Amino acid sequence: xxxxxxxxxxxxxxxxxxxxxxxxxxxxxxxxxxxxxxxxxxxxxxxxxxxxxxxxxxxxxxxxxxxxxxxxxxxxxxxxxxxxxxxxxxxxxxxxxxxxxxxxxxxxxxxxxxxxxxxxxxxxxxxxxxxxxxxxxxxxxxxxxxxxxxxxxxxxxxxxxxxxxxxxxxxxxxxxxxxxxxxxxxxxxxxxxxxxxxxxxxxxxxxxxxxxxxxxxxxxxxxxxxxxxxxxxxxxxxxxxx
Amino acid sequence: xxxxxxxxxxxxxxxxxxxxxxxxxxxxxxxxxxxxxxxxxxxxxxxxxxxxxxxxxxxxxxxxxxxxxxxxxxxxxxxxxxxxxxxxxxxxxxxxxxxxxxxxxxxxxxxxxxxxxxxxxxxxxxxxxxxxxxxxxxxxxxxxxxxxxxxxxxxxxxxxxxxxxxxxxxxxxxxxxxxxxxxxxxxxxxxxxxxxxxxxxxxxxxxxxxxxxxxxxxxxxxxxxxxxxxxxxxxxxxxxxxxxxxxxxxxxxxxx
Ligand SMILES: Nc1ncnc2c1ncn2[C@@H]1O[C@H](COP(=O)(O)OP(=O)(O)OP(=O)(O)O)[C@@H](O)[C@H]1O
Ligand SMILES: [Mg+2]
Numbered sequence: 001x002x003x004x005x006x007x008x009x010x011x012x013x014x015x016x017x018x019x020x021x022x023x024x025x026x027x028x029x030x031x032x033x034x035x036x037x038x039x040x041x042x043x044x045x046x047x048x049x050x051x052x053x054x055x056x057x058x059x060x061x062x063x064x065x066x067x068x069x070x071x072x073x074x075x076x077x078x079x080x081x082x083x084x085x086x087x088x089x090x091x092x093x094x095x096x097x098x099x100x101x102x103x104x105x106x107x108x109x110x111x112x113x114x115x116x117x118x119x120x121x122x123x124x125x126x127x128x129x130x131x132x133x134x135x136x137x138x139x140x141x142x143x144x145x146x147x148x149x150x151x152x153x154x155x156x157x158x159x160x161x162x163x164x165x166x167x168x169x170x171x172x173x174x175x176x177x178x179x180x181x182x183x184x185x186x187x188x189x190x191x192x193x194x195x196x197x198x199x200x201x202x203x204x205x206x207x208x209x210x211x212x213x214x215x216x217x218x219x220x221x222x223x224x225x226x227x228x229x230x231x232x233x234x235x236x237x238x239x240x241x242x
Numbered sequence: 243x244x245x246x247x248x249x250x251x252x253x254x255x256x257x258x259x260x261x262x263x264x265x266x267x268x269x270x271x272x273x274x275x276x277x278x279x280x281x282x283x284x285x286x287x288x289x290x291x292x293x294x295x296x297x298x299x300x301x302x303x304x305x306x307x308x309x310x311x312x313x314x315x316x317x318x319x320x321x322x323x324x325x326x327x328x329x330x331x332x333x334x335x336x337x338x339x340x341x342x343x344x345x346x347x348x349x350x351x352x353x354x355x356x357x358x359x360x361x362x363x364x365x366x367x368x369x370x371x372x373x374x375x376x377x378x379x380x381x382x383x384x385x386x387x388x389x390x391x392x393x394x395x396x397x398x399x400x401x402x403x404x405x406x407x408x409x410x411x412x413x414x415x416x417x418x419x420x421x422x423x424x425x426x427x428x429x430x431x432x433x434x435x436x437x438x439x440x441x442x443x444x445x446x447x448x449x450x451x452x453x454x455x456x457x458x459x460x461x462x463x464x465x466x467x468x469x470x471x472x473x474x475x476x477x478x479x480x481x482x483x484x485x486x487x488x489x490x491x492x493x494x495x496x497x498x
Contacts, residue, residue, distance in 0.1 A: 017498065051497075051498065054339055055338065055339070055497070056335060056338055056339070056497055056498070057497055057498045058492075058493055058497050058498070076245070076246070076341045076342075076343060077341070079339060079340060079341040080341040082339070084339055086335065088332070090331060090332035090333045090335050090336070091331070091333055091336075092256075092328075092331070092333040092336065093327075093331060093333075094260050094263070095256075103252055103253075103255075103256050103336075104336055104340075105252075106248060106249060106251070106252025106253075106255070106256075107246075107249040107252055107253060107336070107337065107340035107341070107342055108249065108340060108341060109246050109248045109249050109341070110248070111248060151336075
């Protein structure tokens with residue numbers, strides 16, 4: 001990993017879907033070791049930003065780096081450092097959930113014995129071990145969410161990008177995920193979290209960025225953003241919602 | 243160049259594991275169908291066909307044709323289905339997020355198609371031995387052609403999977419283009435028996451060279467020089483492989 005001060009650097013990023021400008025000249029950084037909340041209304045461009053960061057989307061202009069590695073030119077090095085917990089489920093239907101994790105670890109260059117150990121650890125930790133030989137279709141929604149998280153963490157990434165990880169989770173699971181993320185952050189991992197729950201962002205994060213219609217409308221340290229307002233008030237103010 | 247050998251092997255393993263775990267759907271149907279063709283056309287009707295001009299029995303003649311035909315369609319099916327399903331269910335993202343180079347992704351997907359093609363093709367060959375066919379005259383050539391031909395069609399299968407928008411489109415290239423060209427390439431007939439004009443046209447059919455290459459490897463008989471067949475096969479494999487890698491690189495229908 002390069003000696004970069006920033007986990008994420010985005011400069012002048014523009015992204016179009018056909019004629020629709022999903023990101024308009026977006027620039028911001030996330031410090032190494034930060035706990036960053038990325039907020040915005042539906043359709044604001046959060047997932048699009050994440051897709052650009054992880055290499056799932058092409059973009060028209062700009063420069064995007066993960067720990068100093070360009071996500072296009074040095075895509076292999078950049079991808080090694082990122083774990084993505086996507087907004088939607090996307091699992092290989094042929095594999096049992098344990099094998100799914102073992103193969104994923106394999107793509108990251110982890111040999112089977114270690115991959116299996118790591119998979120079992122994560123399944124255990126997220127209460128999925130009993131289901132290890134099941135296909136993902138037989139899991140409940142919350143279990144699938146946990147599986148997404150296990151898969152994102154299987155290769156011990158330096159930065160974990162989570163696109164609404166707690167949507168549809170019960171309270172217990174929500175707390176479990178929060179604790180785990182805090183733990184990872186204390187170990188020095190960078191967390192990039194997208195959520196629609198203001199209290200979640202307010203509770204967990206050190207830094208907050210708000211995007212609206214493809215523009216970053218507010219970004220900074222939590223204390224500086226909030227001053228003495230609630231995050232919800234700030235959010236409503238900058239996104240122009242009633 | 244491979245910089246992530248464990249990752250590439252892991253993908254290859256997943257692809258091979260996928261078709262082997264449903265071998266009754268992916269391996270045996272082609273062998274069964276080829277066996278019936280061998281029995282009906284080779285054994286039952288073949289003995290009544292006057293085929294002296296081709297130097298081998300009609301049965302021995304069609305075996306390599308059937309091998310090629312199924313080699314092509316199984317390789318194509320394997321990669322096209324696997325990659326298309328990945329796009330459909332979006333689990334292709336598992337790969338796209340991985341530190342595999344685009345070259346390695348194509349290589350890993352290819353492994354499944356090639357393995358399945360070679361297993362099916364070898365299976366058909368073994369069944370033909372049970373029907374009394376003689377062993378292949380040039381086993382090393384046979385291996386070369388089996389691998390190369392399945393590389394070609396595994397790559398074409400990937401292109402089809404990227405192009406297709408639904409499951410029906412997935413098989414269209416196979417049905418409208420590949421199978422007709424393969425049949426015209428001399429699976430069931432020696433091309434030199436046809437009118438001169440059709441023979442000349444056959445030279446422009448790339449499948450002709452593949453069928454002839456495998457036929458030569460098994461029977462020692464071919465309508466064309468083995469060197470030319472081997473070269474055409476090599477060039478086609480290189481071209482389609484590079485096209486597949488290029489499409490992964492630009493993210494054609496893989497990245498939004
Ligand atoms: N694949 C796509 N093709 C075309 N347009 C898209 C595509 N994905 C997203 N968009 C558009 O880009 C804009 C931003 O979408 P994006 O998914 O980034 O929003 P989001 O902030 O993640 O919203 P949500 O909170 O609903 O998940 C939207 O207008 C959306 O319709
Ligand atoms: Mg989203």
